[in-house]
Amino acid sequence: MxxxxxxxxxxxxxxxxxxxxxxxxxxxxxxxxxxxxxxxxxxxxxxxxxxxxxxxxxxxxxxxxxxxxxxxxxxxxxxxxxxxxxxxxxxxxxxxxxxxxxxxxxxxxxxxxxxxxxxxxxxxxxxxxxxxxxxxxxxxxxxxxxxxxxxxxALRRFGMPVVEKDVALLLSEPWSRLDKAFQEGRTPTLSLQRLRRYPPPSVRGELPRLEVSGPTLEHMHGYGSLVEWGHDLARDLADFKAGRIRWEDVDDGVLISGPTGTGKTTFVRALANTCGVSVVVGSFSTWQSAGSLDDFLKAMRKAFEEARSKAPAILFIDEVSTFGDRSIRDHNRAYMTAAIAGLLELLDGFHHREGVVVVAACNHPDDLDPAIRRAGRLDRQFEITLPDGQSRLSILQFHSGVELDQPRAEMFDTATDGLSGADIEQIARGARRAARRRSEVLAGTHIIDQLPAVTELPEDFVRALAVHEAGHALVSIEVGHGEVSEVKISRYRAEGKSSQLGYVQYGHSSARPKTRPDYLAAIAVCLAGIAAETEVYDCFADGASGSETADLNRATELATMLEGCLGMGHTLVVEGSLEQLERLRSYNPEFRRRIHEVLQNEFDRARSIIQSRRAALHAIVERLLEANVLAGEEVAEIVRRHRMPTVSLAKLPRRSAGA
Known part of the structure; x- marks a missing residue:
């Protein structure tokens, strides 16, 4: 039973x-x-x-x-x-x-x-x-x-009137808040008044801020799934504090990684503000500065104990990869092994850490001992990348309060390509200083003045960019290489800086294994930009080669893999690694000839598509010159709109009786 x-x-x-x-x-x-x-x-x-x-x-x-x-x-x-x-x-x-x-x-x-x-x-x-x-x-x-x-x-027992709002309040409040409000020596009426005066965070619409200041998760633009995880943690901590869930249901360990200046520390401050909890900060170098190994371990334990005393709280361990990997043998191996063992014990050993969320950050997560990233410790991992154009504008607006108009936003996007959130914060700081010196209200001109020199590109150069990127998008759609999500060109170039002046962004490719036709389609798309330039201008510019990510370099690499690494060329024999094939390409004329044939065939294929779809190419170019950036759906619609109708020969029209 x-x-x-x-x-x-x-x-x-x-x-x-x-x-x-x-x-x-x-x-x-x-x-x-x-x-x-x-x-x-x-x-x-x-x-x-x-x-x-x-x-x-x-x-x-x-x-x-x-x-x-x-x-x-x-x-x-x-x-x-x-x-x-x-x-x-x-x-x-x-x-x-x-x-x-x-x-x-x-x-x-x-x-x-x-x-x-x-x-x-x-x-x-x-x-x-x-x-x-x-x-x-x-x-x-x-x-x-x-x-x-x-x-x-209960209300009647304490001689209080049965009022609907009091009944609803006593039914909705968690037991923990009732226990704190109705204390010994405090009248029930006063206790009810305090409950109404200090409502829970969910009623106020925001979580309280404790000890920390700065942004919230709403300001963390470009952080993707990491922000989603942060909002989930805020809800879980609120439920835990209200007694609705156990600590075992809280995701209490996460590792975030990314280049210097991408805002890992800023994210932790925003997370604490959103969750309404305190932050305790520690790092390998801070704990090591305490003295000997015993002092190091004591300092690390003290940080965990401080976080437990403020629970629920966040313990932020910066540059956690400094702990290293126990498999690496050097003269410091005994010291590092003891340090890692101490950290593992505090993460999930005998010392339970209920109420403590450990957020660790580093630049190189692969340098970290695998045991630290094991399930139950820092098993959730997120990578923070450099912010994209829209995220950089949002970061600027947060730090300066200035929203740039379209021309200045374009200049800012070009000049800050590859910059981190910390770099943009420094630009905003310089702009505020310049405005103060001139006794002026901070505006877009002050921000533009802080940027590297930006040159506006000639109109014919911009049109050539549009032709190149439109060629990539058109051929990708026609050969079924992948869904186009965005096409963009820039009208500005930052002086002394090699920045991308245009690109086509593709959606997620299928997870199925790739075949020879898939690789050939990818090569055709790589060559489609210069195919469009050749079709329109009878030649192409030098921007398609040089760097590892340039169109011709990438197409050559794919053709080399096809012929030598994957057994998908003229023979099933695999010649060697990609590095070996680069040398083989230089010293083996026959191998080089086969790669040339693959590239030439796919170039001819891409150019043939451009020739047959000139109307669609022209429409994409003109629209791109108007807007500078097009969503993939709009590009696909232009291609569909200019697709030539086909005539079926399956059924021939009947001849009339008199014919």
Whole structure:
């Protein structure tokens, strides 16, 4: 018989006629405890409902009461003592006995309870019952959640009017907040007033800020899934503080990585502000500066203890990769092994860290010992990349409060390509300083003045860029290489800086294995830019080669892989690694000829598509020159709109009778 079936039997069973139910708590009782609070009375009502079958004279029982999700353990323990005290008489062995079933001294308490006539053990949600519990207890009962009747009874018991807003408040507030508000010596009316004056964060619409200042997660642009994780953590911490979930349900360890200046420290401040918790900061170098290895370990333990004292809190470990990897052997191996072992112990060993979220940051996560990244420690990992154009504009607006117009936004985008969030913060700081020196209101001109010199490109050069990028997009759509998500060109160039003046961004490719046609399609797309330039201008510019990511370099690499690494060329023989093939390409004329044939065939294929789809190419170019950036959906729509209709020859038209 499970708990639910047991409860149904108890609730339906009639009480014996000789066992008249007692009403243990009446205001007229002379020994009524003056320090019993209104929440304790509400909890008492729920316990009395659960113990209805044992609410009679001379009843002897040992029961385990299972609390609902919003437990309020301390309040229910007090209410259980009230229930047993009201039933007690002067006989030996009838004093009230109440304990936490899974508490620190639970085994000792269970032994002591065996000598008692009546004993109540209270079990919090999430603590599983073993076979010993079912053998020990006369009954295991679910405590019902508080109801309107319980709250109304509590208000009447304390001589207060039953007002709808008070009833709703007492039903919605978590037990932990009720316990704090209704304190000994504070009247129920004053306690209700304090509950209304300091509503929970979910009611205020934002989480409180403690000890930290700065941005919130709403300001962290370009951080993607890391921000989503942060919002989830904020909700989980709020639920944990309200007693709705256990700490085991909180994601309490995360590793974030990325280049210097990408805002890892700023993210932690924003996370703390959003979650409304304190931050304790530590690092390998800080702890090492304490002295010897013993001093190092003591300093590290002290940081964890400080975070536990402020729980829930965030412990931020900066540059965690400095701990290194125990598999690397050098003269510091013994020291580093002891340091890593100490960190692992604090992360998940004997020292539990309930209430402490560990956020670790580093530039090179691969240098970190794998044990630190194991499940249950820092198992969640996020990479922060340099911000894209839109994110850089958002970062600028946060630090300066200035929103740039379209021409200046373009100049800013070009000049700040490859810069980090810290770099942009420095630009905003310089702009504010310049405005102060001139006694002017901060504006876009002050920001542009802080940027590297930017040159506006000639119109014919911009048109050639548009032709090149439109060629990539058009051929990609036609050969089914991948979904185009964005096409962009720039009208400005930052002096002394090699920046990308145009690009086509593709969506996620299919996860299926790639075949020879897939590689050939990718090569055709790489060559489509110069194919479009050749078709329109009868030649192409030098920007398509040189760097590793340039079109011709990438196409040559793919063709080399096809012929030598993948067995997809003229033979199944694999020639060697890509590095070896580069040398083979230089010294083996036959191998070089085969790669040339692949490139030439795909170039001719791309140019043929451009020739047959000149109208679509022209339409994409003109629209790109107007807007500078096009969404993939708009490009695909232009291609569909200019697709030539086909004539089916499956059914020939009938000749007329006179023909």
């Amino acid at each position: 499970d708990i639910v079936e047991f409860l149904e039997v108890v609730n339906e069973a009639p009480l014996p006629s000789a066992a008249k139910p007692r009403v243990p708590w009446k205001p007229s009782q002379p020994d009524d405890d003056p320090f019993i609070t209104l929440p304790v009375f509400i909890a008492y009502c729920t316990i009395a409902a659960a113990l209805r079958a044992w609410n009679r004279r001379n009843a002897k029982f040992k029961v385990i009461l299972c609390l609902p999700e919003d437990s309020g353990l301390s309040i229910h323990l007090s209410a259980a003592r009230v229930f047993l005290s009201a039933m007690a008489d002067n006989k030996v062995g009838t004093r009230p006995f109440v304990s936490d079933w899974s508490g620190r001294y639970s085994h000792r308490d269970r032994f002591e309870a065996q000598t008692m006539d009546r004993a109540i053990f209270v079990k919090e949600p999430g603590n599983e019952l073993d076979d010993e519990a079912w053998l020990f207890a006369d009954a295991v009962l679910e405590v019902p959640t508080r109801s309107r009747r319980h709250v109304e009874a």
